[in-house]
Amino acid sequence: MSEDKAKVVILGGGTGGVIVANLLGRKAKKQAEVTLVSKQENVFYEADLPYRIFDKKSLKSMYKPVRNVVNKNVEVLKDEVIGLDLDKNSVALSSGNNLPYDYLVIATGAHYDYDGVPGYKEEAYHYYNEEGINEIRKALDEFVEKGTGGNVVIGIADLPFKCPVAPLEGVFMMEHFLRRKKLRKKTELHYLSPIGSAFSIEKANVHIEKKFAKKNINLHTFFNTETIHPDRKVIESLEGDEIEYDLLIMVPPHRGQGFLQGTPIVDESGWVNVNTKTLQNETYPNVFAIGDAANLPVSKAGSSAHYQAMATAHNLVDVLKGKLDISQVKERYNGHATCLVMTSLTSAMFFDFNYTRPPFGLGYISNRLFYYFKKYQRFLYFYGFLSGRL
């Protein structure tokens, strides 16, 4: 490695980190020495998680080793970040090494704080990782075997959380699943939304709430979870409402990674403050944050991480090639996100939107074609999106 090359360090081997690494590895190999630090051995395709609750398939196909999906010009370190010295441009790793950088990209995602809401750990199931899927499958099997139905509640423990459509998908798929198991008539389905509607984008919400009415799903708005009471099997909201449950499925509380807490670049929940269009920290302009780790007014989702990674990588390539000064990077991110939203076990809608534009009208039509896109999107993810070519 040449001494005169700029050092770019990317933290996080998920969607955003891998895409930045691949673009820099291809487009700036002469100008930069690129290192990606990943705590995990594998990159994980999370968009199939709600689906995996019901189809019982193995999750094996959702993983690929980070090394196998990252350009060979990029050094991949399996290590954990334990600290940042932003004034000395250095990353401390759990192996004891310190990694100096000229440019830093933080793409370390979110961690789940199961203690963040009283009673969550004891009572709630979730589908945000493999362990959660295994537990929820067992609980659902028991619910079906018992055959008596009851109150199934799907909600959100705290905000923000990744993939805002995931709990909606959960409730729509659960509704279909219960019909298949002939338990729908014996089961009340409840959806708890922290805001004044089921979904935040008004135009899309109209279509979603129509589905709630048609499928007889009880929508509880302005329900911000405060406490879960295991003794009474009741969830209590900040607003003072209480809902009883027999089966409780809740998005876990999300927080920024521990090594970021207390650094001057994060908000009180540990999300990195960045400009909404350049994704650059305004105090430390050589630091960028993308994906779930960033404090942005947009969905925390794989698709937004993908577009943010492309924007950041293109700015960094221009900086590394001397075409742009770091203080004048371009406003390349416009809030773009896309979601394929499962509306039953065999249908989906498609939302494509940005900071200022709501989803296109055709996407609101729930259909089988979008479902097939969702079903097979994994291949596009591993062999297209992660490369940064699409």
Added chain:
Amino acid sequence: MSNEVQADKVMDARNAFCPGPLMELIKSIKKGEVGKVYEVWSKDAGSIQDIPKWVAKASQEMVAVVEENGYTRFQVRKVK
């Protein structure tokens, strides 16, 4: 409304879109102390409806809604 007071905490959510400003307010009220006033700034048109509706639903106190040049300041007292 012109009952404006000195807020104990101000959240500038002018860069956030619906429901970002409301969520900033909810986060602060959730972690905040009874009696303190929390102020959120919003440019999002939806906040004009959402924030007062949530304040009423959560039985908190709307202290003031102040129109500024291109944005609105909402002051809410945590009462329980």
